[in-house]
Amino acid sequence: xxxxxxxxxxxxxxxxxxxxxxxxxxxxxxxxxxxxxxxxxxxxxxxxxxxxxxxxxxxxxxxxxxxxxxxxxxxxxxxxxxxxxxxxxxxxxxxxxxxxxxxxxxxxxxxxxxxxxxxxxxxxxxxxxxxxx
Amino acid sequence: xxxxxxxxxxxxxxxxxxxxxxxxxxxxxxxxxxxxxxxxxxxxxxxxxxxxxxxxxxxxxxxxxxxxxxxxxxxxxxxxxxxxxxxxxxxxxxxxxxxxxxxxxxxxxxxxxxxxxxxxxxxxxxxx
Amino acid sequence: xxxxxxxxxxxxxxxxxxxxxxxxxxxxxxxxxxxxxxxxxxxxxxxxxxxxxxxxxxxxxxxxxxxxxxxxxxxxxxxxxxxxxxxxxxxxxxxxxxxxxxxxxxxxxxxxxxxxxxxxxxxxxxxxxxxxxxxxxxxxxxxxxxxxxxxxxxxxxxxxxxxxxxxxxxxxxxxxxxxxxxxxxxxxxxxxxxxxxxxxxxxxxxxxxxxxxxxxxxxxxxxxxxxxxxxxxxxxxxxxxxxxxxxxxxxxxxxxxxxxxxxxxxxxxxxxxxxxxxxxxxxxxxxxxxxxxxxxxxxxxxxxxxxx
Numbered sequence: 001x002x003x004x005x006x007x008x009x010x011x012x013x014x015x016x017x018x019x020x021x022x023x024x025x026x027x028x029x030x031x032x033x034x035x036x037x038x039x040x041x042x043x044x045x046x047x048x049x050x051x052x053x054x055x056x057x058x059x060x061x062x063x064x065x066x067x068x069x070x071x072x073x074x075x076x077x078x079x080x081x082x083x084x085x086x087x088x089x090x091x092x093x094x095x096x097x098x099x100x101x102x103x104x105x106x107x108x109x110x111x112x113x114x115x116x117x118x119x120x121x122x123x124x125x126x127x128x129x130x131x132x133x
Numbered sequence: 134x135x136x137x138x139x140x141x142x143x144x145x146x147x148x149x150x151x152x153x154x155x156x157x158x159x160x161x162x163x164x165x166x167x168x169x170x171x172x173x174x175x176x177x178x179x180x181x182x183x184x185x186x187x188x189x190x191x192x193x194x195x196x197x198x199x200x201x202x203x204x205x206x207x208x209x210x211x212x213x214x215x216x217x218x219x220x221x222x223x224x225x226x227x228x229x230x231x232x233x234x235x236x237x238x239x240x241x242x243x244x245x246x247x248x249x250x251x252x253x254x255x256x257x258x259x260x261x
Numbered sequence: 262x263x264x265x266x267x268x269x270x271x272x273x274x275x276x277x278x279x280x281x282x283x284x285x286x287x288x289x290x291x292x293x294x295x296x297x298x299x300x301x302x303x304x305x306x307x308x309x310x311x312x313x314x315x316x317x318x319x320x321x322x323x324x325x326x327x328x329x330x331x332x333x334x335x336x337x338x339x340x341x342x343x344x345x346x347x348x349x350x351x352x353x354x355x356x357x358x359x360x361x362x363x364x365x366x367x368x369x370x371x372x373x374x375x376x377x378x379x380x381x382x383x384x385x386x387x388x389x390x391x392x393x394x395x396x397x398x399x400x401x402x403x404x405x406x407x408x409x410x411x412x413x414x415x416x417x418x419x420x421x422x423x424x425x426x427x428x429x430x431x432x433x434x435x436x437x438x439x440x441x442x443x444x445x446x447x448x449x450x451x452x453x454x455x456x457x458x459x460x461x462x463x464x465x466x467x468x469x470x471x472x473x474x475x476x477x478x479x480x481x482x483x484x485x486x487x488x489x490x491x492x493x494x495x496x497x498x499x500x501x502x503x504x505x506x507x508x509x510x511x512x513x514x515x516x517x518x519x520x521x522x523x524x525x526x527x528x529x530x531x532x533x534x535x536x537x538x539x540x541x542x543x544x545x546x547x548x549x550x551x552x553x554x555x556x557x558x559x560x561x562x563x564x565x566x567x568x569x
Contacts, residue, residue: 015155016153016154023185034468037185037186037215038221040185040186041221044188048190103226106224106227107225109226110224133429216472216474217471219506219507220467222509223502223509228505228509229509234508235511236474236510240511
């Protein structure tokens with residue numbers, strides 16, 4: 001058990017690639033079809049944020065386990081401008097006009113667990129995980 | 134990757150494939166707007182049955198398509214959103230407000246026909 | 262003792278206990294010595310242990326013969342875990358044992374109780390053997406105690422995990438039974454919700470409903486919440502999400518049976534009730550649905566006449 005895949009994110013075509021790889025890995029891990037959609041949607045949003053705010057970065061997909069339970073995790077890493085106010089970013093989802101905000105609360109709802117590390121001027125790392133019940 | 138667009142009478146039917154990039158979606162938007170103008174279509178069906186993920190960009194682009202096509206006097210309806218995709222969309226907070234949706238192609242056609250009838254009745258009444 | 266935390270109905274993966282440290286050479290020797298002792302006196306020690314179990318009124322759901330049979334295998338596994346220092350075999354055994362005794366109604370405190378009793382029975386036996394040799398007794402206990410505690414921990418955790426798994430399975434089964442989606446007319450589904458809804462059940466309801474909409478090509482869904490006493494904002498949000506997701510599948514949702522309290526909850530969390538079609542009771546909901554579908558009901562006839 002345990003495997004890792006990195007996808008470099010530099011263009012919108014890479015978003016599709018990251019989604020596909022994520023779906024394949026999660027499917028191999030035995031996630032339900034609903035969970036597969038939740039996971040690939042989360043990957044898509046995180047990869048898109050990288051392009052929108054940093055221009056380029058990396059998605060790391062991990063097939064892991066903790067005490068017998070399978071965990072799928074996606075790490076979105078970039079060296080972009082960083083998030084000045086993480087708390088605020090976590091409070092604001094998409095406005096009703098559908099502006100492309102960070103969408104982080106949405107990603108949090110799609111997955112089971114999410115952590116954000118960000119420093120202004122240095123970059124951002126978001127890790128989102130889903131457990132296989 | 135090009136999205137195939139069929140002309141069916143007064144309507145255009147675009148069948149979206151699964152691995153759709155942002156650029157493909159924008160291309161679809163422009164093509165549909167252009168073709169609605171060229172063929173004077175009354176309605177557009179965007180069939181997303183094969184789409185495995187709907188994220189913020191695709192939902193935003195579908196809204197743009199709907200609005201732009203409305204400016205050309207035609208109605209759009211999105212059909213074929215999968216149950217799991219719909220579930221993920223509302224989790225993410227995407228409601229696609231302002232975009233008519235229907236279950237499948239058949240329902241989409243019924244919707245567009247109904248819309249044309251309603252519009253027809255309106256112009257009749259106003260015309261008197 | 263490691264904590265098991267829960268959050269919003271989901272279990273965090275439990276922090277792994279510290280891995281069994283490879284025993285030092287002298288510890289190994291000591292362990293081997295005490296294991297030999299425990300094996301040599303296994304019959305007496307098992308009996309002493311079984312006596313203590315009955316005395317403490319544990320495992321009352323099992324007969325004496327059953328206790329004896331299980332005691333033998335627990336004892337052997339315990340001693341083997343002491344000897345090898347590895348816990349995998351013990352973990353597997355603990356899960357296996359739990360699978361067998363949980364249906365018998367054995368509870369967590371009983372399992373922990375009997376393992377701690379065994380630990381004590383063996384400790385006392387070591388005390389009496391090495392009573393005269395203080396220094397050695399000290400070293401023996403230094404070797405025994407951490408190992409014995411790891412074993413108690415492993416067995417208890419294995420039991421609890423198995424128990425949680427069983428409970429989840431049972432809950433799932435109950436949920437499946439209590440969430441019927443009914444098709445009453447062509448294109449019309451009714452989803453009556455009864456009782457308490459927790460977030461997990463709410464999610465399951467939504468998934469089931471969406472799949473039914475697709476399978477039945479439903480155009481209208483009546484979600485009846487007459488039987489729901491109260492709703493917290495979390496579940497209310499979920500209801501709104503269900504309405505929105507259904508719309509994405511081309512179905513209109515009518516919420517019927519909205520009590521004034523629940524209407525208030527929805528307003529409090531900022532739901533625009535004008536966007537949701539709500540009706541006082543299920544009958545009203547069905548009539549509204551039929552009206553939307555174009556069935557000839559009293560309502561639609563009246564409207565047709567008025568427009569005529």
